[in-house]
Amino acid sequence: MTEADARQRWGDDAVVVSHDYGHVDRAVTAARTAGFSTLVGDRRGRLVGATVVGPTAGEVIAEFAGAITRGDDISMLYRSVHPYPTYALGAATLAQTYLQQRWLTPRTRRVTRPLFAVLRAADTIVGAIRTWASRAEDLR
Amino acid sequence: MLDLLVVGGGTAGLIASGIASGLGARVALIERTVTGGDCLWTGCVPSKALIEAANLRHAMRHADRLGLTPVTPDVDLSQVMRRIRHAQATIEPEDSPERMRAMGVDVIHDDARFVAPRTAALASTGERRGWG
Numbered sequence: 001m002t003e004a005d006a007r008q009r010w011g012d013d014a015v016v017v018s019h020d021y022g023h024v025d026r027a028v029t030a031a032r033t034a035g036f037s038t039l040v041g042d043r044r045g046r047l048v049g050a051t052v053v054g055p056t057a058g059e060v061i062a063e064f065a066g067a068i069t070r071g072d073d074i075s076m077l078y079r080s081v082h083p084y085p086t087y088a089l090g091a092a093t094l095a096q097t098y099l100q101q102r103w104l105t106p107r108t109r110r111v112t113r114p115l116f117a118v119l120r121a122a123d124t125i126v127g128a129i130r131t132w133a134s135r136a137e138d139l140r
Numbered sequence: 141m142l143d144l145l146v147v148g149g150g151t152a153g154l155i156a157s158g159i160a161s162g163l164g165a166r167v168a169l170i171e172r173t174v175t176g177g178d179c180l181w182t183g184c185v186p187s188k189a190l191i192e193a194a195n196l197r198h199a200m201r202h203a204d205r206l207g208l209t210p211v212t213p214d215v216d217l218s219q220v221m222r223r224i225r226h227a228q229a230t231i232e233p234e235d236s237p238e239r240m241r242a243m244g245v246d247v248i249h250d251d252a253r254f255v256a257p258r259t260a261a262l263a264s265t266g267e268r269r270g271w272g
Binding site: 026108 | 151
C-alpha cells in the first residue's frame with residue numbers, strides 16, 4: 001500500500017514515516033546519499049506498505065515485504081537487531097522515528113513524569129531511613 | 141536528584157539517555173572526550189568509508205570480470221582520509237551534545253567516578269551527582 005492509498009483509507013490516522021539516504025549512515029560512508037525510503041502503517045501501527053529508492057533498494061525492500069506478509073507491527077522492525085552501518089538499518093531507523101513520534105510525547109510524559117517523581121521521593125525516604133538506622137546502630 | 145546517570149556518550153549511552161529523557165526522566169550524561177563513541181570516531185564509520193574506497197579500487201582493477209578494461213587508480217591517501225572525515229562530520233550532529241541537550245539531557249564533559257552505589261563524583265570539580 002502506498003502513502004496515497006493509506007491516506008485515502010485512514011486519513012491523518014495513517015502512519016507515514018520517510019527519510020532520505022542522507023540519514024542512512026552506510027550511504028553517507030559510501031558517498032551514495034541519493035535516495036529515500038518510506039514506510040506506511042495502518043492506524044494501529046501495523047506495517048502495510050514501504051517504498052525504497054536508492055542503493056541496494058532491492059535487498060532492503062525484502063525485510064519490509066516479509067513484515068507486511070506476516071502482518072507485523074512497525075515496532076518489530078526496530079526490535080530486531082540490525083548491523084551498523086548498513087543500508088538495511090534504514091528500516092529500523094524509520095521504525096524508531098515512528099516509535100518516538102508515537103510514544104515519546106507530552107501525553108506519555110504526563111504519566112511517566114509523576115511516576116519518576118514518586119520513585120525519587122521513595123528513594124529519598126528509603127535513604128533517610130537507612131541514614132537514621134545506621135545512626136541508631138552507632139549509638140547502641 | 142536524577143532519575144538516570146549515564147557514564148559514557150557512545151552509542152549505548154546516547155540512545156539510553158535520549159529515550160529516558162523522551163519519557164520525562166531527569167538524565168545526565170557524562171562523557172570525557174567527544175560524544176559518538178568508538179563507532180563514529182575510530183570504528184564502524186571510518187572503517188566503512190575506507191573500505192568503500194578500497195572496494196571500488198579493487199573492482200576497477202578486476203573490471204575484466206564484467207567485460208570492461210581493468211584500470212588501477214592511483215591512491216591519494218590524504219584525499220581518501222579527507223572523505224572519511226567528511227563522512228564523520230556529516231554523521232556527527234546526530235550524536236552531538238547540542239542535540240542531546242535539545243532532547244533535555246544534561247551533557248557533562250568530564251571524567252566520573254562512582255563514590256557510592258548511586259552517586260558519582262566528577263573528576264575535575266569533585267561535584268557529586270546522584271540518582272535514585
